Amino acid sequence: MTGRYPSSLGTSDPTTIRLLGNDLAEDLMGSVGFGELAFWLLARRRPTPQQNRVFEAVLVALADHGFTPTAIVARLTYLSAPDSLQGALAAGLLGGGSRFLGVTEDTGVFLVAVVKNLDDLPTDDAAWDDVARRVVAAAKDEGRFVPGLGHPVHKDVDPRTPRLITIAHDESTYGPHLALFEAIGRVHPQILGRRLPLNGAGVCGAALADLELPVDLLRGVALLARAAGLLGQLAEEREHPVGMAIYTAVDRNAVEIPLDE
Amino acid sequence: MTGRYPSSLGTSDPTTIRLLGNDLAEDLMGSVGFGELAFWLLARRRPTPQQNRVFEAVLVALADHGFTPTAIVARLTYLSAPDSLQGALAAGLLGGGSRFLGVTEDTGVFLVAVVKNLDDLPTDDAAWDDVARRVVAAAKDEGRFVPGLGHPVHKDVDPRTPRLITIAHDESTYGPHLALFEAIGRVHPQILGRRLPLNGAGVCGAALADLELPVDLLRGVALLARAAGLLGQLAEEREHPVGMAIYTAVDRNAVEIPLDE
Amino acid sequence: MTGRYPSSLGTSDPTTIRLLGNDLAEDLMGSVGFGELAFWLLARRRPTPQQNRVFEAVLVALADHGFTPTAIVARLTYLSAPDSLQGALAAGLLGGGSRFLGVTEDTGVFLVAVVKNLDDLPTDDAAWDDVARRVVAAAKDEGRFVPGLGHPVHKDVDPRTPRLITIAHDESTYGPHLALFEAIGRVHPQILGRRLPLNGAGVCGAALADLELPVDLLRGVALLARAAGLLGQLAEEREHPVGMAIYTAVDRNAVEIPLDE
Amino acid sequence: MTGRYPSSLGTSDPTTIRLLGNDLAEDLMGSVGFGELAFWLLARRRPTPQQNRVFEAVLVALADHGFTPTAIVARLTYLSAPDSLQGALAAGLLGGGSRFLGVTEDTGVFLVAVVKNLDDLPTDDAAWDDVARRVVAAAKDEGRFVPGLGHPVHKDVDPRTPRLITIAHDESTYGPHLALFEAIGRVHPQILGRRLPLNGAGVCGAALADLELPVDLLRGVALLARAAGLLGQLAEEREHPVGMAIYTAVDRNAVEIPLDE
Secondary structure: OOOOEEEOOOEEOOOOEEEOOEEHHHHHOOOOOHHHHHHHHHHOOOOOHHHHHHHHHHHHHHOOOOOOHHHHHHHHHHHHOOOOHHHHHHHHHOOOOOOOOOHHHHHHHHHHHHHHOOOOOOOOHHHHHHHHHHHHHHHHHOOOOOOOEOOOOOOOOOOHHHHHHHHHHHOOOOOHHHHHHHHHHHHHHHHHOOOOOEOHHHHHHHHHHHOOOOHHHHHHHHHHHHHHHHHHHHHHHHHOOOHHHHHHHHHHOEEEOOOOO | OOOOEEEOOOEEOOOOEEEOOEEHHHHHOOOOOHHHHHHHHHHOOOOOHHHHHHHHHHHHHHOOOOOOHHHHHHHHHHHHOOOOHHHHHHHHHOOOOOOOOOHHHHHHHHHHHHHOOOOOOOOOHHHHHHHHHHHHHHHHHOOOOOOOEOOOOOOOOOOHHHHHHHHHHHOOOOOHHHHHHHHHHHHHHHHHOOOOOEOHHHHHHHHHHHOOOOHHHHHHHHHHHHHHHHHHHHHHHHHOOOHHHHHHHHHHOEEEOOOOO | OOOOEEEOOOEEEOOEEEEOOEEHHHHHOOOOOHHHHHHHHHHOOOOOHHHHHHHHHHHHHHOOOOOOHHHHHHHHHHHHOOOOHHHHHHHHHOOOOOOOOOHHHHHHHHHHHHHOOOOOOOOOHHHHHHHHHHHHHHHHHOOOOOOOEOOOOOOOOOOHHHHHHHHHHHOOOOOHHHHHHHHHHHHHHHHHOOOOOEOHHHHHHHHHHHOOOOHHHHHHHHHHHHHHHHHHHHHHHHHOOOHHHHHHHHHHOEEEOOOOO | OOOOEEEOOOEEOOOOEEEOOEEHHHHHOOOOOHHHHHHHHHHOOOOOHHHHHHHHHHHHHHOOOOOOHHHHHHHHHHHHOOOOHHHHHHHHHOOOOOOOOOHHHHHHHHHHHHHOOOOOOOOOHHHHHHHHHHHHHHHHHOOOOOOOEOOOOOOOOOOHHHHHHHHHHHOOOOOHHHHHHHHHHHHHHHHHOOOOOEOHHHHHHHHHHHOOOOHHHHHHHHHHHHHHHHHHHHHHHHHOOOHHHHHHHHHHOEEEOOOOO
């Protein structure tokens, strides 16, 4: 197909716009929710209503966590360049990397790698616990963290975790990745010597893996959720600005040190 | 409130996460759709189900238009830096400026400026037509474009326009901004000397203005929609890559010119 | 030239790389300084050594101002996504907009607009003062700021201003834009009722305008300078990190307010 | 140092601006070149004139390579959002990731890892060749590429490579990393079974490693160089625009495929 660029996304002719094989105006607008369309675009298949409810619960869970680095960055960029809303949003999203927003994808990748190598899926908790013990011990031996464990604020329980598991059960999308994630939650104290909560970003990764979304695009789900959250931060910055106060507080507390210190 | 940073967005303590004055896990996850939450974040009030259906129809309408500059940019950035999905998404969104993605906001701003200066709102089409004649003539006199008119492909009718108007009627959110926009569609040929379609980006701006979203954040709605579309472009780039072919086609057709040409 | 993309920038064949009409390896590497090349790329003509010294002095003047919003943004983005240095740099540059980094361009645009409309260039300070009085008074009447006046820290004299003027005199690039800028510095207290310093960003805009760089690309000069400064900030963040402390200080001081406050 | 943010970069008081322990106006402006300042900021030490000439030669070598993905991205973003020069620059830089702009850093990291583990540095070519044979063979065994080898256009010799080596010799900065890189160039055909050129991005990484810049910031050098190049691309886009032609060529050649193809 020399010189042609194939796509199943948006195409148009003078009277019709097509998207994902459908007529945008007639079949999609007013009929498809935005979260549903986002799933469809990412997975290249339309979700069932059950899958969509879990997917939207994840998006809601990940949208905003207050004054995270991404939120501060968006607000300071808006302070500095208020003429470019897209720049403030983009700057915020650029913090969506390995550390603060990457746990969802890391957890999904971790769980998928384990599950796809199982010859048979465990059928009860005890069997899942055996698998979990093995992978937590292996991670410990290799000096790696198990993604999705631990939270700086929610030391005991991250409230998103039981809630998302309940929703997944309600919608019958609960599958092996959530099962393994819960098993890790049960067995890790025996191996690691302390009890850590299953965090919300991690349970989102597990739930999305059960929806069979492409695992290396899970960061994209977190970024989409955060895009809405950052727009909320910018809307609030217009009403209750804090950017100048943050900048001033930092600048005022600068202390010069010699280069070789 | 020295040294304190006020926010009604996300806050958390060891057992609870709050967002927009609600309990995130108990009240929002599984109960609020993602589009609904995005409206809430932007407008700082929860939409009615009617408002939400119109809002999500707008998001669906604006998500993707195929190989736009923003989509090409996202794909080429992913080609060049595949390790950073957030970079590819951010690069694409940075094209969401005045020209290709700004019509929604421009149209909203234009319509709101007219409507808020009307002493009394017209009550029939003939009266709206009078208003529309006045503003189109004024724009023409000043050499300004009327935003929302014209489309490079949909020369006659942009199919999104009648569809969104129907949805707004269905949901009883049709208000003065859509009324003025339709009147502009009726009267402009008499004044400008040619018939242009009311385009989809423009009708989205009019419909959002009727939802009373902050008009200088309408670009944010377009950016959120486009974030989903760009993730779809990147998901497709993984399956059916075109980035290298685009780059090669451009590079191969470079022709050196002298500096002073 | 259908389907061809003209450029006088980089082109290559199996044995040669050309840039700006020169052989990159033979004519440019080792012979042209980086600042000189940047001028050449922006202006599409090679600077004289005199012009280049003024240009590099501007770049040095604008590179870093400590914990500005752009620096904080770059550091927080690096904290959040340390795997993507380009993301942290890009996020910082996105604050290079109208407010914090735009003064250089705004001043240049303002001065160029005045100078190009003069029938004859003044030949002494008194005549420049007449021009300056007219434009400051006009700005005051229209409620507009005169760009380049005032500084939050350097209330009396911004030390960069006399230094850059001296360099421009030394290199014989001092021209009408710096002359007008200095005249504004002399006359504005009579008209505005208070004495403000000519700030460093403004004098850079005036000096660059005298170098006849394209005035709507002056922001680009500030961005290039800041790119070096931000890389310095990121290099320092690796050695003496402050990102986590800034984030924590903000997050710890969040206070929840009701939505309708 | 609770609540204080240490920095040796820019600080200011009402009469003075300091940067890197110097008085910006008196000591740096007009005295320090821009490339020299960039080295100082990145390495946190001032380069010698010899080191600086090599550093600036690298910046010149990496500034622009014509219609690369980063250049196309910057131009298309400028087409789409011409109101935001910083957005177009940032979008272009976001392509500075692992694939197209990462070779400089990858090569530096590779060479440094080898050199720092040598008990004694070889003192002649034959001894360097032994080291090189070992590391090329090891890379081959592990199925990894040796970074810095090969180029899509310069199949035989990349003209930047011998030129930069000559400059490094001239300035007496030629050290173990360039020596190892040249040895790899001599021995790899015996091991890999084909002769590949030492490419320009790789030789830049080797030369920078010999300057003892922090090896995980070498990508930053490439990004700074590219920032100048992208500003040149944007300056040219204003004079000889190609963005619309590129967009149209892609869009016109889109072909709809079914989702499941």
